[in-house]
Amino acid sequence: MKYLSEYRDADQVRRAAEAIRAAATRPWCIMEVCGGQTHSILRFALDRMLPESLTLIHGPGCPVCVTPVEVLDRAMALAARPEVVFCSFGDMLRVPGSHCDLFAMKSAGGDVRVVYSPMDAVELARRNTDRHVVFFAVGFETTAPTNALAVLHAARLGLKNFSLLTAHVLVPPAIRAVLASPRCRVQAFLAAGHVCTITGTSEYAPIAAEHRVPIVATGFEPLDILQGILMCVRQLESGRSEVEIQYTRSVRPEGNPAALRAMAEVFEPVSRPWRGIGVIPDSGLALRPAFAEFDAERRFDLSGITANESPECRAGEVLQGLIRPHQCPAFAQRCTPQHPLGAPMVSAEGACAAYYRYRRPSQASTD
Amino acid sequence: MQCPVPFSQHSTVQLAHGGGGRLMRELIEGLFRAAFAGPDDRSPRGGRLAAPARTAAHDSTVIEPSAGPLAFTTDSFVVSPLFFPGGDIGRLAVFGTVNDLAMAGAEPLALSAAFIIEEGFAFESLRRVVDSMARAASEAGVRIVTGDTKVVDRGKGDGLFITTSGVGRVPPGVDIRPGRVAPGDQVIVSGDLGRHGLAIMSVRQGLEFETGLQSDCAALNGLVAAMLAAAEPDDVHCLRDLTRGGLAAAANEIAQDAAVGMALRETEIPVCTAVQAACELLGLDPLYAANEGRLMALVAQRSAQAVFQAMKSHPLGRDAAIIGEVSVEQPGVVELLGPYGPGRILDLLSGEQMPRIC
Amino acid sequence: MCLGIPGQLVERYTRDELPMGKVDFGDVRKEVCLAYTPEVEVGQYVLVHVGFALSVVDAEEAEQMRTLVEQIEAAADAEPGSAPPPSDAGPKPDG
DSSP states (O other), X not given: OTTTGGGGOHHHHHHHHHHHHHHOXXXXXXXXXXXXXXXXXXXXXXXXXXXXXXXXXXXXXXXXXXXXXXXXXXXXXXXXSTTEEEEEOGGGTTOOOSSOOXXXXXXXXXXXXXXXXXXXXXXXXXXXXXXXXXXXXXXXXXXXXXXXXXXXXHHHXXXXXXXXXXXXXXXXXXXXXXXXXXXXXXXXXXXXXXHHHHHOSTTHHHHHHHHTOOEEEEOSSHHHHHHHHHHHHHHHHTTOOOEEESOTTTXXXXXXXXXXXXXXXXXXXXXXXXXXXXXXXXXXXXXXXGGGGGBHHHHTTOTTOOOOOOTTOOHHHHHTTSSOGGGSTTBTTTBOSSSOSSGGGTSTTOHHHHHHHHOOHHHHTTO | OOOOOOGGGOSBOOGGXXXXXXXXXXXXXXXXXXXXXXXXXXXXXXXXXXXXXXXXXSSSOOEEOOSSOEEEEEEEEOOSSSEETTEXXXXXXXXXXXXXXXXXXXXXXXXXXXXXXXXXXXXXXXXHHHHHHHHHHHHHTOEEEEEEEEEEOTXXXXXXXXXXXXXXXXXXXOOOSGGGOOXXXXXXXXXXXXXXXXXXXXXXXXXXXXXXXXXXXXXXXXXXXXXXXXSOTTOEEEEEEOOTTHHHHHHHHHHHHHTOEEEEEGGGSOOOHHHHXXXXXXXXXXXXXXXXXXXXXXXXXHHHHHHHHHHHTSGGGTTXXXXXXXXXXXXXXXXXXXXXXXXXXXXXXXXXXXXXXX | OOOOEEEEEEEEEEXXXXXXXXXXXXXXXXXXXXXXXXXOOTTOEEEEETTEEEEEOOXXXXXXXXXXXXXXXXXXXXXXXXXXXXXXXSOOOOO
């Protein structure tokens, strides 16, 4: 596949790994913010090609993992309503709430459907005017504009039976939260290339300057990730802390203006709780009052639903890079993909699930 | 309520078609028996049905036993949609059971087919499925010799469910099972992976995409016979068809059952462009995708090349590949060696693969 | 997060007042909304996420990126002054 396979080229990948080894003269800690990058790193075993002095910390960039239990319980409550068709990306179906997951709701008779695009949910609403279609709007800045357009489109079509259960989160506040922890070891960040495709890089410049950390907007293929790491290492070694773009084939400094406009028209920033981490100020998006009729939380009274997280799950520390998944006492013992305590063990890109799938404790303990 | 009419005068299946009365008899005689009946000379190799008089309508079909061991298997088929690119539930139901027999090295003798039909199911669709099963059975060289029909209330089934069972004759000296897998065995797959799973996905509501992809569903007994003929006696240690859960599930099951390790080379595993593209798009892994006409073979090293060449010259094994080998290390664990050297564990999934955005 | 896959735009049209298109990923085609890449032309590659084209792949940059490692190495060779700085000037999180 063009623009995919060439960034998996074995020769180039090995050269990049060698260049990193040559460039890194001291130990460094780099966080890849995005779960998609974590997934690539473990799937292609990229971390095993790096010098031992280099530590990769897997960040909180997995929307599935950071969606609070409370929001999941609200999703279950919506899915249980007979008039509701509850649509979601496939990622969310196995994520446990307080009592069950969306698969269990489906077994119990809820109309839960997996869609590829939020526009598919709009189309379902249009074809089933006697039902109410709720779309589970999760995701970072990459996905938010697509859900914004779904709302604008539903409004234009005059649909009265479509709404979003919104759990959007934003990357820069999460990076700030990671840096604010007194135990933070992160010295540089790979920023998520697809988020930056929408937002551009301007929001990252103040973070890089204030905290003196290099930030490199990086793609998702093996060569992208190694190039991003190399750019971080070069900055670290020469004492720079700038925002650079590795993923230049998609990221422009100004981002995608049309997508940003739609996002700003439909959503406004709000403080949001992140699963395992807690409330981060201005770290999420909610529908603006003008679009209240598309807000599932207002259409259906869900405010009474509150929940607490499993006290045993140390997802927060994992997502902030304070511990590695296998360092959690529950890892692969009381917490497995079959019986997850927390979301990072569920999501395909969750750090715990990625470790469980691709690394066994015997292997993981060597890094 | 009114006089019974021949089934062909209804456009859909009625509860009465399963009621044990005249309508049911007409359905069985007019549709099933007519489609599945065959001349006696089509009875399978290595065993035979009893004389025609004894195969007439009756509660059981009598098969005259052949010498040697028999293989016996059963499988139920539920698929949505019932008709998909490259096949339908009927073909799956015949090939699935034929393939399960073939994985024990058995030549299929006879199949049974049981139908659970939802009231209101279109006769035209039922006829298409039944005709397709008859063709599939003919392709596989097997007869459907007995069956059953039940009709359930509307809303209590998903159109049509089929259960097939089969008996097959295991040729002398053939002993194929996980317990025979040994370190050094070569792992061979019979073709590229994931076509069936992704072809089904391409027509699932909410996930549709346009593609030329077709299900790979096929009867593998002919391919298996060619492989056995090419190998030194006893050298084909284990066979497994790569259905639900794909290569990853099959490899893990065998590694665990045989208590051996397995190292597979990711770059050697054949996956066609369309499957690759669809997997990238939906966030799926082709190694976990279902196949209905692919197998993996674990073959002693000295026969591996001969078996591989025999597969390559069979139409269903043209894209066969040797993808790895069995080791003594890490019993029960399948390691996938990546494109850059270091490997990772190829684990079982906790459930069906879901399309993802992240 | 955010699976994004490059594919080639093979057709564009308008539906319900939205710019839409067919994107080819290699014997797999999917309908994609072009509202956020209004400038894209048939034949160009777009990055697709959940049925939306998020950006037009910059063909020139894509070509250059393949040899980015060499470029970085060449640039490093060209500036011998890029030696590690004194350790107290090294970046630290100052959280």
